[in-house]
Amino acid sequence: MKRKKWILMLILCTMLVLGTVTTSIAATRPAPAQPMAQECGNCGQMRLLNQYDYGGWVFVHTTLCKKEPGGLDHIYERPVFMSVKCSNCGFTADLGKTWEYKTVCNH
Ligand SMILES: [Zn+2]
Numbered sequence: 001m002k003r004k005k006w007i008l009m010l011i012l013c014t015m016l017v018l019g020t021v022t023t024s025i026a027a028t029r030p031a032p033a034q035p036m037a038q039e040c041g042n043c044g045q046m047r048l049l050n051q052y053d054y055g056g057w058v059f060v061h062t063t064l065c066k067k068e069p070g071g072l073d074h075i076y077e078r079p080v081f082m083s084v085k086c087s088n089c090g091f092t093a094d095l096g097k098t099w100e101y102k103t104v105c106n107h
């Protein structure tokens, strides 16, 4: 009976140690790309979320295809308007604009 308890303790300890290791591995991983709620400057609630509005794709120029020698791929860009919006009071603030690029390969 005494020995059984000791084994149980050992198993518990091992699980605890393993649990700590797993937690530390998870902590070193990069944060998931999920919207993080921030504090609203208007109402003070943690309801401020990032918003992205996309413009239409516009053809920019061609580039040499990586798959087909001598082939040309098309590069498009579109504006991305970044802003934050409070889901509580509706307060919005512009964060500026960035550009997104894509390469279209038809080969
Ligand atoms: Zn608010």
Ligand SMILES: [Zn+2]
Binding pocket: 065, 066, 067, 068, 071, 072, 073, 104, 105, 106, 107
């Ligand atoms: Zn191509």
